[in-house]
Amino acid sequence: MGRGTPQLRNKGGRGRRTFVTNARGPPGFQPARPLTRRKVDTSVKFMKFTEEHEQFRKAVRQVVDNDINPYVDDWEEAGIFPAKQVFSKLAEIGALGLEYDPAYGGQGADHSFTLVLGEELGRIDCAGVPMAIAVQAGMATPSLANFGTHELKKQYLEPAMRGELVAAIGVSEPDAGSDVAGIRTKAVRDGDDWVITGRKMWITNGTQADWICLLVRTSDEGGYAGMSQIVVPTATPGFSVGRKIEKMGNRSSDTAELVFDEVRVPVSNTIGEVGRGFQQQMAQFQDERLIGAYMAVASMRKALDKTKDYLQQRNAFGKPLLANQYLQYELAELYAEVDVLEAFCRTCAEAYNNGQDVTRMATVAKLKAGRVQRQVADKCVQFHGGMGYAEEMWPARYFRDSRLTSIGGGADEVMLRVIALLEGMGRK
Amino acid sequence: MKIVVCVKQVPDTWSEKKLDPATKTLDRASVDGVMNELDEYAVEEALKIAEATSGEVVVLSMGPEQSTETIRKALSMGADAGIHILDDGLAGSDAVATSLAIAKVIEGRGADLVIFGSESTDARMSVVPAMVAERLGLPQLTFANKVEAPGDGTVKAHRLTDYGYDVVEASTPAVISVVEKINEPRYPSFKGIMAAKKKPVETISLADAGIESASVGLGAAWSEVAEFADAPARAAGTIVTDEGDGGTKIADYLSEQKFI
Ligand SMILES: Cc1cc2nc3c(=O)[nH]c(=O)nc-3n(C[C@H](O)[C@H](O)[C@H](O)COP(=O)(O)OP(=O)(O)OC[C@H]3O[C@@H](n4cnc5c(N)ncnc54)[C@H](O)[C@@H]3O)c2cc1C
Numbered sequence: 102m103g104r105g106t107p108q109l110r111n112k113g114g115r116g117r118r119t120f121v122t123n124a125r126g127p128p129g130f131q132p133a134r135p136l137t138r139r140k141v142d143t144s145v146k147f148m149k150f151t152e153e154h155e156q157f158r159k160a161v162r163q164v165v166d167n168d169i170n171p172y173v174d175d176w177e178e179a180g181i182f183p184a185k186q187v188f189s190k191l192a193e194i195g196a197l198g199l200e201y202d203p204a205y206g207g208q209g210a211d212h213s214f215t216l217v218l219g220e221e222l223g224r225i226d227c228a229g230v231p232m233a234i235a236v237q238a239g240m241a242t243p244s245l246a247n248f249g250t251h252e253l254k255k256q257y258l259e260p261a262m263r264g265e266l267v268a269a270i271g272v273s274e275p276d277a278g279s280d281v282a283g284i285r286t287k288a289v290r291d292g293d294d295w296v297i298t299g300r301k302m303w304i305t306n307g308t309q310a311d312w313i314c315l316l317v318r319t320s321d322e323g324g325y326a327g328m329s330q331i332v333v334p335t336a337t338p339g340f341s342v343g344r345k346i347e348k349m350g351n352r353s354s355d356t357a358e359l360v361f362d363e364v365r366v367p368v369s370n371t372i373g374e375v376g377r378g379f380q381q382q383m384a385q386f387q388d389e390r391l392i393g394a395y396m397a398v399a400s401m402r403k404a405l406d407k408t409k410d411y412l413q414q415r416n417a418f419g420k421p422l423l424a425n426q427y428l429q430y431e432l433a434e435l436y437a438e439v440d441v442l443e444a445f446c447r448t449c450a451e452a453y454n455n456g457q458d459v460t461r462m463a464t465v466a467k468l469k470a471g472r473v474q475r476q477v478a479d480k481c482v483q484f485h486g487g488m489g490y491a492e493e494m495w496p497a498r499y500f501r502d503s504r505l506t507s508i509g510g511g512a513d514e515v516m517l518r519v520i521a522l523l524e525g526m527g528r529k
Numbered sequence: 530m531k532i533v534v535c536v537k538q539v540p541d542t543w544s545e546k547k548l549d550p551a552t553k554t555l556d557r558a559s560v561d562g563v564m565n566e567l568d569e570y571a572v573e574e575a576l577k578i579a580e581a582t583s584g585e586v587v588v589l590s591m592g593p594e595q596s597t598e599t600i601r602k603a604l605s606m607g608a609d610a611g612i613h614i615l616d617d618g619l620a621g622s623d624a625v626a627t628s629l630a631i632a633k634v635i636e637g638r639g640a641d642l643v644i645f646g647s648e649s650t651d652a653r654m655s656v657v658p659a660m661v662a663e664r665l666g667l668p669q670l671t672f673a674n675k676v677e678a679p680g681d682g683t684v685k686a687h688r689l690t691d692y693g694y695d696v697v698e699a700s701t702p703a704v705i706s707v708v709e710k711i712n713e714p715r716y717p718s719f720k721g722i723m724a725a726k727k728k729p730v731e732t733i734s735l736a737d738a739g740i741e742s743a744s745v746g747l748g749a750a751w752s753e754v755a756e757f758a759d760a761p762a763r764a765a766g767t768i769v770t771d772e773g774d775g776g777t778k779i780a781d782y783l784s785e786q787k788f789i
Contacts, residue, residue: 153596156605156722196718208719447636 146221147360148449149213157214162193163220167473173226176353177498180345182230184309188237189264197238198262201246205254206262213237216450219392220238223399225497229354231396232509236260236305238240239269240312240389240510242348244330244381248373257312257332264451269300269310271333271359272382278303279515281316282324286361288317288331290368295331297364300343303509307357308342310335315361316382319375328378332370339364350501385461389510391449394466398443404499411488422484431480438473445469461523468516471507478503530584530680530701532574533640534608535631535661536568537653539593540597548650552747553754554559554757556620557593564599567607567646569714572708574676575644576607582680585609588642591619591630596653597730604725605717611730612638618735621747624652628660630745633738636665642684647672659705668699671706 166192174183191197199214208214216236235324245258258276260266277283286299297317304313313333320327327369333340343358373381409432412423449462478500482489489496507513521527540546540560549556564572573775575586588603590596591614600611614630622630635643636656646659662669670676673686674694684703687694717725735742769778783789 152601153722153726154600154603156717156725157719160605160717160719193734194716195721199719210719214719228649316780 102139102350108269114424149219149454153379153466154213154217157194158217160220161196161218162224163192164190164196165221165225169230170226173353176230177227178294179353181308181354182233182353183188184233184237184267184306185264187230187234187264188267192262192264197264198242198258199238199248201242201258201262202254205246206259215392216395216447219395220399223396223401224403225400227351227353227498227504228396228400229351231300232320232351232393233306233354233391233506235389235396236270236442237268239392240385240458241268241306243385243388244314244372247384248330248377248381250330251263252370253332253370253372259512261312262517266311267306267309269304269306269313270385271304271313271315272301273301275300275302275358277314281382284316284328285316286315288319288329290319291365294365295368295370297331297333297339297360297361297366301359301361303346304359305354306356307344307359308355313359314372314385316378319378322376325379328382329375330372330378330381331366332372333361333364333366336356337364337366349504350498351505356499386511390463390467391453391459393444393506393510394442394463394470395450397447397470397474397503398439401435401439401474402443404477404481404496405439406434407495408432412484413528428484431484435477435480438476442466442469442473461520464516464519464523467506467510468513468520470511471516474503474506504511530573530579530582530593530641530678531639532566532579532584532586533635533638534571534586534588534603534644535657536563536588536590536599536646537565537602537649537651538596539565539641539649539696542566542650544621548754548757553757554747557595559778560590560597564602565646565649565651566597566602566750567648567650567709567713569646570709570711571601571608571646572608573712573714574705574707575642576676576715578642578676578680579609582678584641584680587612587638589631589633589634590614591622591627593620600730602717604728604730605721606715607721608728610728612647613730613732614738615732616735616742617745618742620743621750622753623750624654624656624660624772625751626745626749628657628664630735630740631657633740634733635661637738639702640702642678643667643702643704645704647706647708653742655706662704665702665704666724668703669705670697670699670703672708673705674708674711676705676707676711 166470169187180250188197194220195208198207198383199210199218200212203209222234225231239510242258242261245254249258257266261268274284274286276285286297287299288295288297299356312335315331316328317331319329339362341360346356346358348356356510409423413421415422446466449459449466452462453459481496482500483496485496488494491497540555541563542559544560547559548554572588578584579586586608587610588600588608589612590600594615597613600613604611612634614634619630643661648655651718658671659669670684670686670688672689674689676684676685678684682701683698684701685698686705688697689708693733735745770773780789
């Protein structure tokens with residue numbers, strides 16, 4: 102959240118549990134030795150992690166292990182996951198709305214718990230589900246929590262934090278992604294209503310959302326001026342899902358193109374100030390980049406661990422593959438990258454917690470997470486050989502899913518642009 | 530109604546466990562400790578009964594320092610207070626000694642219901658609940674997959690048997706042990722975790738509980754681990770290639786092994 106802009110933040114079933122080894126494999130594929138759970142490494146302690154953080158970490162891990170990971174294969178296959186079911190499980194442990202006001206379904210926690218949440222969601226066996234969770238918890242809802250009216254928060258934020266309503270964030274359009282100033286979806290005032298017309302593209306949770314935090318033009322000023330954020334319930338006449346988009350990865354997450362044809366919502370659905378939409382959205386993007394980076398780091402460590410285990414089990418030339426120093430060093434190099442990135446993310450989380458402006462840090466974290474993840478995914482595929490290329494094992498999915506980190510939530514080049522601007526290079 | 534739930538910290542069920550060659554007991558340092566899975570059901574059952582009867586849940590654990598994590602977990606699920614029986618002299622206690630210490634502490638404090646999980650995933654003896662009941666002179670309703678305790682001085686349970694279940698009934702105070710699937714244990718929530726921080730946990734030593742150190746610990750154990758060895762590696766299986774006679778080959782194999 103941009104600390105440069107005014108903030109109102111922080112004022113305030115399982116059945117029989119199935120344990121999965123995470124060793125996806127072809128039928129009949131048996132790891133030489135069952136993958137056992139290793140002791141949680143607590144050697145590197147973030148200074149803010151207390152026993153409560155560890156307990157919360159375990160609670161999230163339980164939900165991931167029992168209520169999410171066993172179903173991921175099915176959801177990937179289906180091209181959608183049951184958002185309400187998953188969100189309400191997470192709501193039970195207070196994982197949604199961690200930093201929001203308890204009066205509106207929040208938990209009143211500080212940002213260090215969001216860090217823990219992100220790190221644990223990164224252990225989900227796909228990227229689609231954690232992305233959708235992040236949208237609900239930290240991409241579609243921060244503006245409403247920070248700038249929304251009491252009524253709006255009661256009606257839309259609180260039930261979303263209970264997992265009863267699914268939220269989506271509508272910024273990108275068919276003709277405007279990286280350049281948010283290019284959006285054309287328009288809301289025209291008619292008495293006490295906005296009448297909205299336009300299209301949104303790439304909207305996560307798009308086919309199952311109950312409401313959208315929609316960025317629209319509310320005046321003809323153009324550029325970064327004259328935009329507003331409006332809560333649009335998807336049950337409103339004139340709203341429709343144009344199509345569900347088939348994607349290379351993140352298949353368990355439904356991504357849609359949305360159509361708004363004279364959709365009428367009350368002006369009181371405006372989040373914050375009319376005309377401040379762009380600024381509010383920029384702040385919201387920062388939350389998105391942070392949690393995205395936290396999740397990516399955790400997913401990379403898990404991918405490296407699993408690859409190490411695989412190389413230990415697989416023999417070639419009379420010894421385990423892992424006995425090759427070349428492979429050891431390649432993995433070591435990537436572990437080093439992940440260590441550095443993890444430390445950077447945790448420092449970033451701490452700065453955020455202290456109320457510092459983390460625009461630059463969040464941008465760097467997002468950029469590097471995307472870049473390193475591409476290297477990690479590539480090596481994971483490579484070192485699994487044919488099994489890395491086969492859909493029946495996890496690396497192929499990881500490879501496909503990972504590619505998004507450098508595109509979604511602002512492409513690498515857009516991150517570079519922000520850093521260049523902050524360094525005094527180039528022009529806005 | 531005052532309910533005491535006994536919980537044990539055990540090595541993560543899914544981790545690789547090792548015995549310490551020096552003491553021939555479990556090497557607890559090399560694995561993560563977790564709350565014994567069946568005890569989660571016990572905690573949940575206690576919380577449900579307490580919620581319905583405006584009762585109070587006290588969680589009791591005997592174990593080394595790290596067991597506080599398991600007590601905290603029960604508190605973050607919603608238990609009201611904790612008791613930790615902690616003493617170096619307890620290390621290596623067998624079921625007999627464990628039941629002695631637990632019974633002694635409960636005896637001093639009283640309870641309307643004492644609830645256990647039906648076994649721990651590390652020792653798997655399933656005898657502590659019965660031993661505690663015996664020592665306290667209380668009725669025992671073990672292996673329950675349904676419990677009704679309306680707070681009127683009675684308790685009724687469905688006790689699992691090989692062929693179905695028995696309906697058993699007793700007056701309180703009573704000792705219960707529950708099996709899995711009796712309920713869906715809740716997860717600790719963020720708010721529960723933060724609230725647990727402020728809940729009282731009392732630490733009790735052998736001396737505090739009035740237990741003689743000679744009657745517990747490794748020295749007093751009735752059983753002894755004489756020797757142990759790693760489980761043998763699984764031998765490679767036999768692969769039968771079907772050349773049109775697969776069925777016959779399998780039948781031959783099964784009859785050779787005297788299965789058919
Ligand atoms: C799976 C998925 C989920 C998404 N979920 C959402 C969502 O829920 N809500 C939402 O609003 N959006 C969402 N998006 C959209 C996402 O944020 C955009 O795709 C992203 O911002 C890039 O915009 P674009 O696709 O229009 O690419 P473009 O803007 O067309 O850019 C194309 C490429 O050009 C390059 N580029 C762009 N600008 C510059 C520059 N200034 N200098 C140099 N190179 C540049 C980059 O390489 C960039 O990748 C999602 C996208 C995907 C794929």
